[in-house]
Amino acid sequence: MKSRLKTLLVVVVALAASASSVRAESYMIDPSHTSIIFGVSHLKYSFTYGRFNKMRGSYVLDRADPAASKFQIIIDAASLDTNDDKRDVHLRGPDFFNTNQFQTISFQSTSVSLQNTDRGDVYNITGNMTMHGMTRQVTIPLRKLGEGKGPYGKYRTGFYGDQRIKRSEYGMTNMIDMIGDEVAVTISFEGIRQDTPEGSGSATTAVPTHAGPTPTGSGTNPGSDQKAGSDTNSGSAGSETS
Amino acid sequence: MISTNDFLLGALLPAVVAAVAMAAAWQLTRCATVAWLAGFVLGYLSGHWGLDARGTGLESLGAAIVEAVAKSFRPHEARDWMPCILVLMAMPEEIMLFGKRSQLAAWPMRAAASGFLGWRLLSLHKNYPTSELVQAGLNDSAWSWAQVTAAIAGIAATVLLLWRLSLAAKDQPAPVCRTLLTILVATGGAAMLALSGSLTIGQLMGVAAAALGGCGAAALLLRVGQGPEAAPAPLIAVMGGLWLLAYLFIEGGVTLTQVALLVASLAAALSALPLTKVWQIGFRSAACLVPLAIAVAMAASDFAATQSIPETKPAASPYQNWQP
Numbered sequence: 001m002k003s004r005l006k007t008l009l010v011v012v013v014a015l016a017a018s019a020s021s022v023r024a025e026s027y028m029i030d031p032s033h034t035s036i037i038f039g040v041s042h043l044k045y046s047f048t049y050g051r052f053n054k055m056r057g058s059y060v061l062d063r064a065d066p067a068a069s070k071f072q073i074i075i076d077a078a079s080l081d082t083n084d085d086k087r088d089v090h091l092r093g094p095d096f097f098n099t100n101q102f103q104t105i106s107f108q109s110t111s112v113s114l115q116n117t118d119r120g121d122v123y124n125i126t127g128n129m130t131m132h133g134m135t136r137q138v139t140i141p142l143r144k145l146g147e148g149k150g151p152y153g154k155y156r157t158g159f160y161g162d163q164r165i166k167r168s169e170y171g172m173t174n175m176i177d178m179i180g181d182e183v184a185v186t187i188s189f190e191g192i193r194q195d196t197p198e199g200s201g202s203a204t205t206a207v208p209t210h211a212g213p214t215p216t217g218s219g220t221n222p223g224s225d226q227k228a229g230s231d232t233n234s235g236s237a238g239s240e241t242s
Numbered sequence: 243m244i245s246t247n248d249f250l251l252g253a254l255l256p257a258v259v260a261a262v263a264m265a266a267a268w269q270l271t272r273c274a275t276v277a278w279l280a281g282f283v284l285g286y287l288s289g290h291w292g293l294d295a296r297g298t299g300l301e302s303l304g305a306a307i308v309e310a311v312a313k314s315f316r317p318h319e320a321r322d323w324m325p326c327i328l329v330l331m332a333m334p335e336e337i338m339l340f341g342k343r344s345q346l347a348a349w350p351m352r353a354a355a356s357g358f359l360g361w362r363l364l365s366l367h368k369n370y371p372t373s374e375l376v377q378a379g380l381n382d383s384a385w386s387w388a389q390v391t392a393a394i395a396g397i398a399a400t401v402l403l404l405w406r407l408s409l410a411a412k413d414q415p416a417p418v419c420r421t422l423l424t425i426l427v428a429t430g431g432a433a434m435l436a437l438s439g440s441l442t443i444g445q446l447m448g449v450a451a452a453a454l455g456g457c458g459a460a461a462l463l464l465r466v467g468q469g470p471e472a473a474p475a476p477l478i479a480v481m482g483g484l485w486l487l488a489y490l491f492i493e494g495g496v497t498l499t500q501v502a503l504l505v506a507s508l509a510a511a512l513s514a515l516p517l518t519k520v521w522q523i524g525f526r527s528a529a530c531l532v533p534l535a536i537a538v539a540m541a542a543s544d545f546a547a548t549q550s551i552p553e554t555k556p557a558a559s560p561y562q563n564w565q566p
Binding site for chain 1: 297373441490492494
């Protein structure tokens with residue numbers, strides 16, 4: 001009797017572990033379909049926008065237990081691009097990002113909560129953001145825009161979020177009078193699911209969905225419609241590249 | 243680009259503090275080395291902390307200055323190390339005040355301080371072998387340990403050479419000429435750095451120029467009889483440190499040639515060249531100001547080139563004949 005109970009217990013534990021591993025999906029961020037945009041006031045007359053061109057990251061989505069989800073991204077700070085070479089050099093220098101000393105900007109989640117809204121699922125990602133060598137806690141509301149298979153058969157999920165940060169909180173205090181302290185940051189990315197060797201999980205059963213309306217965040221929102229599953233990937237994050 | 247606050251905190255404050263500190267030290271000790279040390283070190287520190295206080299976001303000036311001073315004890319950016327480097331390099335000068343026997347200890351201390359300056363600033367660069375990017379295998383332009391060692395040795399040797407040249411000028415005639423030339427080198431260096439892509443580092447060099455100006459004025463009024471060669475270490479620390487910072491951290495901003503021209507200019511300003519005849523003063527001034535002018539002109543030329551809007555060739559624009 002005891003041995004049967006032990007066997008039963010082992011089976012239950014194994015099944016639970018198996019179920020847990022199935023529902024947690026790992027994704028690699030696809031740099032070709034990832035945009036990190038920032039906007040900042042110039043003399044209070046206009047906003048100047050820029051982007052970071054090089055980044056990599058990954059995330060784990062746990063649909064059954066969203067709190068177990070994890071997000072991380074690392075950005076090459078020197079890859080900033082504001083469409084003005086001289087300004088970019090100045091921004092990389094000691095007056096601002098000082099990229100020869102502080103080479104990366106990173107975000108590592110510490111807690112995740114899921115909120116179902118009328119505009120779809122919003123993951124509130126709280127984590128540590130390190131920029132200019134200083135780490136601060138920020139919360140980014142990431143709205144799931146859509147998910148489904150790309151043209152090469154790999155499963156993707158896509159998110160959009162925006163947040164405002166103060167550069168002075170990261171030690172970037174120069175020219176606050178001219179170049180605004182508040183920086184609007186927008187991130188939109190796709191992740192390619194890293195299928196398990198056994199091919200288990202929902203990869204083969206998931207149905208492409210659309211999360212809802214066009215993103216209309218308050219940040220640097222490009223305002224264009226984004227259709228789920230419309231894949232024109234030419235990137236290099238996953239194995240779906242051409 | 244330079245606000246009233248920048249001028250008050252980065253120019254007027256260091257000049258006044260330097261002059262007052264120098265006058266007080268001179269009245270107390272009648273020693274030119276002590277007077278120049280106190281004047282320049284306190285003058286520079288007041289300006290450095292004054293400029294840093296602007297960025298703390300604190301409304302109370304007192305709290306902002308306390309925060310700026312505290313920042314020097316927990317350096318974050320490479321430039322935050324300047325006060326520490328300044329004080330460290332001033333120590334051998336202080337040791338020398340204890341008599342000739344202390345000279346034995348002074349030169350090893352100078353060598354160690356010069357090596358520290360090079361190592362501390364190099365080690366914060368992304369190409370340093372232990373940097374985050376190099377460790378992650380993401381930096382193809384990482385320096386080898388041999389390159390780092392050679393660079394530190396080269397920096398230390400240059401600093402020691404400047405130190406030796408300026409110490410040899412002690413008690414030589416015409417200190418006013420050396421003082422004026424040194425102020426010009428600092429001012430020109432500040433303009434060059436500001437034109438090269440970093441107002442922050444340019445402003446710190448401006449602080450050095452203002453502190454020198456305050457000391458020079460006080461020395462002239464009080465008839466101190468010696469110029470900055472009386473205590474050259476803090477001056478060399480600040481100028482050398484800021485030039486190195488600019489070379490390392492302003493991307494494509496300051497070239498090695500410009501740094502070499504500034505070093506040559508400072509050497510000509512401070513060293514023990516004869517200064518008794520008019521032609522000798524003219525020769526020294528030319529040896530100091532010509533390389534300085536070339537370095538500033540190079541920066542100004544680059545700056546002007548980046549500010550000009552390139553003409554668009556009509557044929558290159560597909561919208562040339564576009565009509566709404």
